[in-house]
Amino acid sequence: MPDAFQPSWMLHKAVVFLIDGKLPSEAKFLMEDFRLAVNRAVRAGLQAKVSSRYALVKLLYKDFRQDHPGMYAKHLVCSFEVAGSVLKNLRRRLNRGGPCRVPYVKRLMMKAENQAYKLDRVNGIVDLPIKAGCHVKLKLVLSDYHRRYLNDPSLSLGSLTLIPDKVIIAFRKGERRPYEPETAISLDTNERSLDGVFVKGGVCTPAKAAFPEVAEIQARHHGRRRRLQKKKAHDRRTSRLLCKKEGRRERHRIEYGMHQVANAVLDFAEENRSAVVLEDLKGLSKPKRDKALNRRLSVWPRRKLHQYIEYKAAWRGVPVIKVDPYNSSRRCPTCGRIQYSRMGARFECECGWRADKHVNAGVNLLQTAFPEGEAGGLWFSPGAFQHDVMMVLYDPVRGARPEPNGTSPMAGVA
Ligand SMILES: [Zn+2]
Known part of the structure; x- marks a missing residue:
């Protein structure tokens, strides 16, 4: 899996897109299936005391593959990743001595890795595989703000998160060397x-x-x-x-x-x-x-x-x-x-x-x-x-601008 390791110098920026039109029912079923897989993986992980994606895959993949026949294999692996982060949050809470019920993901959602979906960056259409031979297309609502990210070729695509009316896409870019300050x-x-x-x-x-x-x-x-x-x-x-x-x-x-x-x-x-x-x-x-x-x-x-x-x-x-x-x-x-x-x-x-x-x-x-x-x-x-x-x-009232309201700071006084 080439994407498992993300170098620390990659910067991520999550951009939220609204979905144009109704969500196809296949996508809704996929989300339900995904949520179920996450919650089952959380329980299994707790029992086996593992929380890394790798360990969860090793432990659960075979069984889950049979229980979730309608899900594209890469999504299934991604559900282990989500479960892993839920488990890590739980551990953090436990370490802090906070309340610790067994976590349960209530929200309908699914996450796909960058090789597990396609994005038409010109027209803003996501092609999301559900299972072999079954894809759905989601049309995104685009504004200038969204186009700025879509049109920037230096940005690569990270994971995609689907919630009932929105798609959240992570854009990535390598950290830039800061400029030499003047x-x-x-x-x-x-x-x-x-x-x-x-x-x-x-x-x-x-x-x-x-x-x-x-x-x-x-x-x-x-x-x-x-x-x-x-x-x-x-x-x-x-x-x-x-x-x-x-x-x-x-x-x-x-x-x-x-x-x-x-x-x-x-x-x-x-x-x-x-x-x-x-x-x-x-x-x-x-x-x-x-x-x-x-x-x-x-x-x-x-x-x-x-x-x-x-x-x-x-x-x-x-x-x-x-x-x-x-x-x-x-x-x-x-x-x-x-x-x-x-x-x-x-x-x-x-x-x-x-x-x-x-x-x-x-x-x-x-x-x-x-x-x-x-x-x-x-x-x-x-x-x-x-x-x-x-x-x-x-300035919160004017919403801002850097006009010096006195003499110009350009005057080169030593
Ligand atoms: Zn002094």
Whole structure:
């Protein structure tokens, strides 16, 4: 099986297509059969204590081949793979000590490997074999977004997942070598914004990508969950169910916002051929006494945002540098003094350096990333710092654009 091993440098991107028209009944039967095979394999795997696809194939293939005569052999093998990932998730949950009922795939679905289906990339038609001599054709609804993936010859096809009204196709591409940066943008990650500086030709301009809505969404949903818990205190099951639903909605809303911010940052970086400097969030979540504060500072949306930026950057070939944020909010970038006293919104140093505290942290990240000012003019110099300009990378109200609203940052001041 040539596709069993996928090198780590392959990037994947799942694209969701709607199916045009009704799903043929053969495909529906195939999905039911597939789901049955997955669930049976999960049980058998649990009993035999194996979870790798290889082990499941060895253990079950012969029997399953007889019990599922209406399924193309490659789909059957793929069902072992799905079962394997279900089992691995179960093991992870068990290790974490979470609840561990025997998992059961309820959703109607099937997955096919890339050699087990054909895609007409011009017309958007999937040719899916059901069994020997029986194929179905699924017409996909295409938009410009979808065509961009279909028409890009550098993208190869990965697996296909079929759910009742949608087809999800994984596109793959080899990781690109990131370009040689000509400018840099460093962004310190805060609760409601990314703040930092953009440096080009030795000139530093403060930059910002604000996402105030994320904190609001979190607060709103938190409040709703609290009210739900009170109202449904007599009915724990309903309460749990509704809270879970609230949580899912919250997550989706936040994720949507984070995608927008990440895209705006990368559009800007790509346009300016910048390296993106981010702080390494590892080990940042020190729990504090204050429960409410802990919740507010919960690190997950920021980590998620970093994940999005890094992943999208790899896909686009934008270089990302992650640096240790140690003391980045306390250090003065011009004289190196560390301030331990509490600060207001502005960072002020005895040497005369003044800046917004978030911007200051961004400058420090930049300095850590380019300590010697390498990569041509990426060195920060306080004389060439544009204090009165702000570059807006993302604005949730306007939806974004990087027009500097003051003097041009192009002016080559040394
Ligand atoms: Zn100083």
